[in-house]
Amino acid sequence: MDSPVRSCSVIKAVEGRVGSGCGYLHFVKSKEKNPDKTSVRVFNTLLVTHDGFLTEGGSGCHIAIRQLTVTVPLTPTTPTAELFSKKRFYTFIRTFLMAAVVSASFVKEELPPTLTSTSPPPASIFDGATRLYIAYICPFAQRTWITRNYKGLQDKIKLVAIDLVDRPAWYKEKVYPENKVPALVHNNEVKGESLDLIKYIDSHFEGPSLLPDDPAKQAFAEELLAYSDSFFKAIFSSILSKGEGISADAVAALDKLEESLSKFEDGPFFLGCDFSLVDIAYAPFVERFQIFLSDLKKYDITNGRPKLTSWIEDLNKIEAYTATKQDPQVLLAHTKKKFGLA
Numbered sequence: 001m002d003s004p005v006r007s008c009s010v011i012k013a014v015e016g017r018v019g020s021g022c023g024y025l026h027f028v029k030s031k032e033k034n035p036d037k038t039s040v041r042v043f044n045t046l047l048v049t050h051d052g053f054l055t056e057g058g059s060g061c062h063i064a065i066r067q068l069t070v071t072v073p074l075t076p077t078t079p080t081a082e083l084f085s086k087k088r089f090y091t092f093i094r095t096f097l098m099a100a101v102v103s104a105s106f107v108k109e110e111l112p113p114t115l116t117s118t119s120p121p122p123a124s125i126f127d128g129a130t131r132l133y134i135a136y137i138c139p140f141a142q143r144t145w146i147t148r149n150y151k152g153l154q155d156k157i158k159l160v161a162i163d164l165v166d167r168p169a170w171y172k173e174k175v176y177p178e179n180k181v182p183a184l185v186h187n188n189e190v191k192g193e194s195l196d197l198i199k200y201i202d203s204h205f206e207g208p209s210l211l212p213d214d215p216a217k218q219a220f221a222e223e224l225l226a227y228s229d230s231f232f233k234a235i236f237s238s239i240l241s242k243g244e245g246i247s248a249d250a251v252a253a254l255d256k257l258e259e260s261l262s263k264f265e266d267g268p269f270f271l272g273c274d275f276s277l278v279d280i281a282y283a284p285f286v287e288r289f290q291i292f293l294s295d296l297k298k299y300d301i302t303n304g305r306p307k308l309t310s311w312i313e314d315l316n317k318i319e320a321y322t323a324t325k326q327d328p329q330v331l332l333a334h335t336k337k338k339f340g341l342a
């Protein structure tokens, strides 16, 4: 016998990979007070399968793409709380979500213009608003941008884009003395360093968690996050070197990714089924290295690396990530110019 569901007020849903296997929809009770909506039951996770069937909990892939807010109006024709069985509740919500997910997938965030040396700073830098300072071209900043998108924080964390070549002086003077991106202003404090920031955004804001509960996966996540700098250096030194082909160190670094992607067999990501901060930490760099090594070194990073190949494919199904990608030719031209590469 289904347990009764009282009622549902405003829910937030994080779109899953509807139509391609599995995905989670996260429901968060709204803070909104409404006398008609008492005893709201919160469904933290519902698994949606390829045919749109919803079940509570489950251990499917957790591939949230965008967060949207859906209001479920309780009209006189809506079954009252007491009459709502779990099954009826699911059917009701499913109908809503399918419509919402479909319409949400057409809504693209309008990105702010890039600020240059002649642009004034935000009216008040420390006005309580949360701002993420990035450069669209920067891979470190891209990590924080993906995290913000994946958690559905587009309304909570405002993007401020900076031109690194023609940087506004006020950025160093008033925002972030390190004069680097990314930087996050939250609760009137400034924080930097992309790996620290993605953890901070994950743990201080709502939205799907990007680190696993499983201790073995947690330990592996820490190991891979710590390794990301060495990975970057190994490949980048090959990019800067002369001639075709890449160094043994660079090959080993790419092989380490391939091997790491084989560790948990339950999904395409570094920690298995769940997209996580580890995928986010590597994605901007793999994206660039694939372009640069192919053009400059005639080296295909996916050749002989099936796991890496399918990881890249799966990554490109996640809108939180694809929305942050820049034109490959722009990235290539920028790097060639910056490092004087032919």
Ligand SMILES: N[C@@H](CCC(=O)N[C@@H](CS)C(=O)NCC(=O)O)C(=O)O
Pocket: 135, 137, 138, 139, 140, 141, 164, 179, 180, 181, 182, 192, 193, 194, 195
């Ligand atoms: N370790 C920093 C690195 C950030 C970084 O180097 N960002 C570059 C842009 S991709 C930057 O702001 N560079 C400042 C400069 O070029 O002066 C992090 O992970 O956030």
